[in-house]
Amino acid sequence: MITAHIMDLGGEVNHHKFLPQFNRFHPLHFFLGPDAGTVPENYSCSSYGINTVGIIRAPRGDGKEAIVLVTPYNSLKITRAEALSMGIAYALFSLLARVTWLSKDIVWLAGDSRHGEYTAVASWLRDYHTASFGDLKHSEICAASNLSEMKTMHNSFRHAGTMAAALVIKVTNRSTEFEKDALTIYAEASNGQMPNLDLINIVNYLAVHGQGYRVKVQKIWSLLNVWWLKSLGQLIEMLGKLAGSLNPQWNFGIPVSEYVECTATLASSLYNQALGVPTGPHGAFRDYQVDAITMEISPKFSSSLNNRQYEILLHVGRLVEGVVRSVNNLLEKFHQSFFLYLLTSPSRFVSVGVYMIAFALLVAPLPLVAASLFSDATKSNPDAEKDKYASKPASTLQPAPTFTSWKWLYAAKQVLVVHLWSAIVTLLPYFVDQIPDSSPTTKLSIWIVLSIITLLFLDSFSGSSFPSTIRSRDTEWILLKSVTVAATFIGLCLMSVINFATAEIGALLLVPMCLTAVPLRLDNKVNTLRALIRGACNVIFIFVGFPVTVFFVLKGALEGFDNMRFGDFWNWAESLWAWNSATYIYMCMVHLPCWVLCIQTLLHRF
Known part of the structure; x- marks a missing residue:
């Protein structure tokens, strides 16, 4: 039916067949790119999902750019909301087929979401950007008639220009509990990627000022009722009023409710970017560097969806038409906007130039502390200078250097062994996941035990402890901490290139843990209040810094501690590697080895 309507409008149409992609853990999954995935071996011809793709050629374009509209629907059981989404897209498609101002092609993707919305979009994008179309290599077991049909589809796979932007349109039955209809914008893609900020600004401006929608972005609802956050907001509001009374130009006051809501939105944006998992089917476009968002329209009353279909179609259609006009007039070569930012509301953001300062201030002390610790270790061991040179035979008077002055290499060796172990830990789930009929709790327990x-095996095999020839034992932990801090600094800086939000949260946990780590036996010997507080802080940092503890604390803060299970961490880690999230690499190869090395520092000769 969709095909017939598109052809009646004079558009080009083709069908795209695909199979569900099962993302299983693979040692090199993170480095394989967006087309990673495995196709099931046992399937039938009815397992195929079928995307319908319609294309309008721009009368004023050269076919080099295109705008994509996506409407997911379940072909097995379409809902009223999905039918309304399809109706909105068809109305837009019929309008754009008649206009003369188009300079970019229009692509309408009616994605079959029987295997998931993301799978439908990602499969089409993968075949759009490669030479393989529609998983045809898996159609050999189908009947001959179906095979010939798929060959026809293969030959008729349509392409438009390079995608300039994509909009995913969804209508839901959920009530907004507000006086206005709501539009929720989902923008986060894999590994913290965000679309061009102007795309969000255009949608927000047209929705609020043009169609009267209440625009929302995701927020952490549990933070809205936190007492200390409200108290902090009241303090900032009071200081703002006081500053405004002294000088009217110092008007930085913000209401408490707005401060709390913006903080909850900022925390949600930071968390979603750090998690590295797309918040909707738009995330598949960002893997190909295409700006995309998901627009979810919710009526103010769930029952009004049946009575206000024409009104919703009219308002959403006008909104999307305005966005298409804006993108159609955009010349990207002369365009500049933000791609690295954190949202605090649909119309406000924190740019990378602001929040990178906080990250820089967090990690800046690390190389300085590493150099200072190394210098202190050298000065505190004067015997090393005496042993720096050994006597040669009597026939020569020139001293010969020995390896005693290179004692920091033993600390570097110990750090290297721990990081090698972290690489093995990263790969262990690939083998643990092969165990049949095992629960997440069992898999997590096996992972921890292995x-x-x-x-223990690598530590005993490598013999990474300091040699007995070094006389000053008090410098061992100083050198170990120095190399640990340096390795942590390198890991956080490398992670900031891949996912800045993950590096930001990681720095909040690792920097205090690294800087305060001191052997507990030293604090026990001093027996002062300062030493007691420092020892208690070290124990707390180690406990809170354990990845499993971090997960359960965050999960409890976001969802509550009622239905929490030990195996939830395995499910979470499994979702990270299934979505190719760099957070999994960070957790295993940066955070975990730093945590282990800090424990070794605390328990040094305890």
């Missing part, structure tokens, strides 16, 4: 055994 990790501990591997660490």
